[in-house]
Amino acid sequence: MKFRRFRTPAALLAAGMTLASTSACGASGGGSDVFTIGAIRPASGSLAQYGAQFSAGISQAVKEANAAGGIEVDGKKVKVEVKYCDSQADAAQAATCGRKLSSDNGVPVELASLSIEAFPLLAFNDSGRSPFVVIAGSASNKLVTQGNSMVARYWFNSYQYMPGFTKLLSQLLEQQGGAQAKTVAILQSEDEYGEAWNETFRSGWKALGNTVTRTATFATNSTDVYPQVTALLKDKPAVIALPGACPTIIPGIKQARELGFKGRFIFAASCTPSELIAAVGEKAIAGSIFEGTAWDSGSAAATAVKDDLKKATGKEPGILVGVAYAFAKWAMASAEKAGTTTDARKIRAAMADTLGDANWNILGLSALQKDGETSAPIYPRLFKSANDIVNFTGKA
Amino acid sequence: MDQLTQQIANGIMAGSIYGLLAMSLALVVGVLDIPQFAFGAHAMLGAYVVTLFDGQSYWLGVAAAVIVMAGVGALVQAAVFDPLRNAEPATLFIAAFGLMMVLQGLALVVFGPDNRSVAPPLKGTVHVLGALVTMQRVLVIIVTLVVVVLLNLFLRRTALGRSIRAAGQSTTGALVVGLSPRRIAFVTMALGSALAALAGALIAPISDVYPAMSESLIIKAFIIIVLAGMGSLNGALIGGYIVGLSESFGSAWLSLDFKDAYPLVLLVLILMIRPRGLFGKTVRRA
Numbered sequence: 001m002k003f004r005r006f007r008t009p010a011a012l013l014a015a016g017m018t019l020a021s022t023s024a025c026g027a028s029g030g031g032s033d034v035f036t037i038g039a040i041r042p043a044s045g046s047l048a049q050y051g052a053q054f055s056a057g058i059s060q061a062v063k064e065a066n067a068a069g070g071i072e073v074d075g076k077k078v079k080v081e082v083k084y085c086d087s088q089a090d091a092a093q094a095a096t097c098g099r100k101l102s103s104d105n106g107v108p109v110e111l112a113s114l115s116i117e118a119f120p121l122l123a124f125n126d127s128g129r130s131p132f133v134v135i136a137g138s139a140s141n142k143l144v145t146q147g148n149s150m151v152a153r154y155w156f157n158s159y160q161y162m163p164g165f166t167k168l169l170s171q172l173l174e175q176q177g178g179a180q181a182k183t184v185a186i187l188q189s190e191d192e193y194g195e196a197w198n199e200t201f202r203s204g205w206k207a208l209g210n211t212v213t214r215t216a217t218f219a220t221n222s223t224d225v226y227p228q229v230t231a232l233l234k235d236k237p238a239v240i241a242l243p244g245a246c247p248t249i250i251p252g253i254k255q256a257r258e259l260g261f262k263g264r265f266i267f268a269a270s271c272t273p274s275e276l277i278a279a280v281g282e283k284a285i286a287g288s289i290f291e292g293t294a295w296d297s298g299s300a301a302a303t304a305v306k307d308d309l310k311k312a313t314g315k316e317p318g319i320l321v322g323v324a325y326a327f328a329k330w331a332m333a334s335a336e337k338a339g340t341t342t343d344a345r346k347i348r349a350a351m352a353d354t355l356g357d358a359n360w361n362i363l364g365l366s367a368l369q370k371d372g373e374t375s376a377p378i379y380p381r382l383f384k385s386a387n388d389i390v391n392f393t394g395k396a
Numbered sequence: 397m398d399q400l401t402q403q404i405a406n407g408i409m410a411g412s413i414y415g416l417l418a419m420s421l422a423l424v425v426g427v428l429d430i431p432q433f434a435f436g437a438h439a440m441l442g443a444y445v446v447t448l449f450d451g452q453s454y455w456l457g458v459a460a461a462v463i464v465m466a467g468v469g470a471l472v473q474a475a476v477f478d479p480l481r482n483a484e485p486a487t488l489f490i491a492a493f494g495l496m497m498v499l500q501g502l503a504l505v506v507f508g509p510d511n512r513s514v515a516p517p518l519k520g521t522v523h524v525l526g527a528l529v530t531m532q533r534v535l536v537i538i539v540t541l542v543v544v545v546l547l548n549l550f551l552r553r554t555a556l557g558r559s560i561r562a563a564g565q566s567t568t569g570a571l572v573v574g575l576s577p578r579r580i581a582f583v584t585m586a587l588g589s590a591l592a593a594l595a596g597a598l599i600a601p602i603s604d605v606y607p608a609m610s611e612s613l614i615i616k617a618f619i620i621i622v623l624a625g626m627g628s629l630n631g632a633l634i635g636g637y638i639v640g641l642s643e644s645f646g647s648a649w650l651s652l653d654f655k656d657a658y659p660l661v662l663l664v665l666i667l668m669i670r671p672r673g674l675f676g677k678t679v680r681r682a
Contacts, residue, residue, distance in 0.1 A: 045608045
C-alpha cells in the first residue's frame with residue numbers, strides 16, 4: 001500500500017528523466033553546447049611516442065579554437081573538448097575505446113591515428129543508434145572498400161599514389177646511377193601500413209621493369225634488426241626502403257649503416273628529414289629519398305600550421321603533429337558547416353565542402369568521396385643535406 | 397661481409413643479451429620460484445638510468461643502473477613478493493605481471509613517451525672473420541662472459557653465494573642449518589635485478605630506450621630458462637646463444653617472416669626430447 005502512494009510521482013519522475021535525456025541527445029537539433037571529439041591513439045606501449053605526437057596536434061587545434069571563443073555552430077559559439085582513449089596500439093583495445101567514446105560521451109566524430117585503430121571502428125560506427133564519423137590516417141585500401149559511409153581518410157592511399165610515385169622515383173634513380181641504382185630491398189614494419197606500402201611499391205616497381213631483391217619485416221618494438229638487415233644485404237641492394245614512422249625505423253637505419261650498407265634509403269611520408277636528422281644525423285641519410293607531400297612543399301597552409309605549432313610547442317613539428325592538427329580542424333570545420341555538434345551524418349555530409357583550400361589542409365588533400373577516399377600527389381624528394389633537398393617532379 | 401660469419405656474430409650478440417636477462421630470471425626462478433616477468437621492466441629502467449648520464453660518462457651510468465636497480469630489486473622483494481611468500485604460484489605470476497605493468501606506466505609518467513637514445517661509449521666497427529661487429533656489441537659479448545664468470549665465482553666461492561645455492565636446493569634444509577631464507581630472498585632478488593639492469597644498460601646504446609622496450613626480450617628470456625632447464629644459470633647463457641643463433645640462421649636460411657617463432661619451435665622440440673630442459677636436473681625439493 002505504501003508503494004502505491006509513490007507510484008505516480010515515480011512514474012512522472014521517470015518520464016521526466018527520459019524526456020530530459022532524449023533532448024540532451026539532440027539527435028535532430030543543433031545539439032549540445034560543447035563539441036566533443038573522440039581521439040584514439042597509443043598512449044602507452046611501443047608506439048607511445050607516436051601517440052604523444054598525435055595528441056599534441058589535436059590539443060593544439062582545440063586550444064586555438066577555444067582561445068577564439070569556440071567554433072560557430074548554428075549561430076552560436078560552442079566550446080570544443082577532446083576525449084582521449086589509449087588504444088595501446090591494439091585492435092581490441094581500440095574497439096573498446098570506440099564503443100566507450102560513443103556510448104559514454106556521445107561523440108559524433110572519432111579520430112584514429114593508426115590503421116589498427118580505425119579498422120575495428122568501422123564494424124559499428126555506421127550503424128546503431130549512435131553513429132560516428134571516423135577520420136583516419138590509414139594508408140590501407142581496406143579503409144574505403146568496406147562500404148562504410150561514415151569514414152574519411154586524411155592521409156595517402158598507397159594504392160592510389162604509388163604508381164605515380166614509383167615512376168618518378170625510377171626516373172630519379174636512373175639519373176642518379178643507372179639501372180644498378182634501382183635495386184631495392186624492403187624492410188617493412190609488421191603492420192597494415194608496412195604491408196600496404198610493401199605490396200603497392202613492389203607492384204609499381206616491378207611494373208616498370210625494376211628489381212625488388214628481398215623483403216624483411218620487423219616488429220615495431222624490435223631493438224635488434226641485424227638478422228633482417230643481414231639477409232637483405234645478401235643481394236647487395238642499392239636502396240633499402242624503410243616505410244614507417246620515424247621512431248620505428250630509426251634502429252633499421254642505424255643498424256644497416258653498422259652492417260656496412262652504404263646505399264640510399266627510401267622513407268615514406270610519415271617520416272620527415274628534420275626528425276631523422278635529429279635522431280641519426282645527416283650523414284646517415286645523405287642521398288636518400290623521402291616521399292614528399294604538400295607538408296614539404298612550402299604551401300601556405302603547411303607553412304602557417306608549422307609556424308603555429310612551432311610557437312606553441314617550442315620545437316619543429318613532425319608531420320604526425322601536423323596531420324593530427326588537421327584531423328581536429330576538419331572535424332570542427334565540418335561541425336560548423338553542418339550546423340550541429342551531435343548529428344554525425346550531417347557532419348560527414350559537410351566534410352567534402354570543408355576540405356578544399358582550407359588553411360589547415362596541410363597535406364593538400366581534396367576530392368573527398370562517398371567511400372571516404374581523398375587524393376593528393378606524392379613525389380620523391382632527394383635529400384643531399386639539411387639545406388639541400390630537391391623535389392623531383394619529372395625528368396629535367 | 398661474409399654471410400655465414402655475420403649470421404654467427406649476429407646470433408652471439410643477440411644471444412648475449414638474451415642470456416644475461418635469462419640468467420637474472422633463472423636465478424630468481426631457481427631460488428625463489430618467482431616468475432619475475434617484471435625483470436624486463438627492470439632492464440628498461442636500467443636503460444633509463446643510463447640515459448640520465450648520456451653525454452657525461454656511460455660507465456658511470458652503467459654502475460648507477462646496477463646499484464639503483466639492485467636497490468629496487470630489494471624493495472620489490474620487500475613490498476611485493478615477501479608478503480606473498482606463502483601464496484600460490486598463480487598469485488606470484490599475477491603479482492609479477494602487475495608489477496611489470498606498474499613499472500612501465502611509471503616510466504611513461506616519469507620519463508615521458510619520447511624515445512631516448514644513448515651514445516655508445518666505443519664507436520666504430522671491427523671485422524672479425526668477415527663479419528662486421530660494432531664495438532658496443534663486442535662490449536656486450538665480453539661483459540656478458542665476464543659477468544657469468546664472476547657470478548659463478550660468487551655462487552661457488554663465497555659464503556653468501558653458497559647460501560643462495562643452498563636455499564635454492566632446499567628451503568627447509570637452509571633453515572635447519574641456520575640460514576635465513578628471507579634474507580637470502582632479498583639478496584637474490586637484488587642480484588637478479590642488478591643483472592637485468594646490466595642487460596638494459598648494455599642495450600641502451602644499441603636501441604632506443606622507451607617504456608615497452610623489453611617486452612619481447614623478457615618473453616625470450618622465459619623461453620630460454622625453460623629450454624635450458626629451470627634454475628640453471630650457465631644453461632641460461634648457453635640457451636641464450638642457442639636462441640640467438642636459431643633466430644639468425646632461421647631468418648637467413650628458412651624465412652625472415654618467422655624470426656620470432658624459431659625459439660618457440662626449438663623449445664617444443666627440445667622439451668619433447670628432454671622435458672626437464674637441456675641442463676635441468678631432476679631434484680627433490682624439501
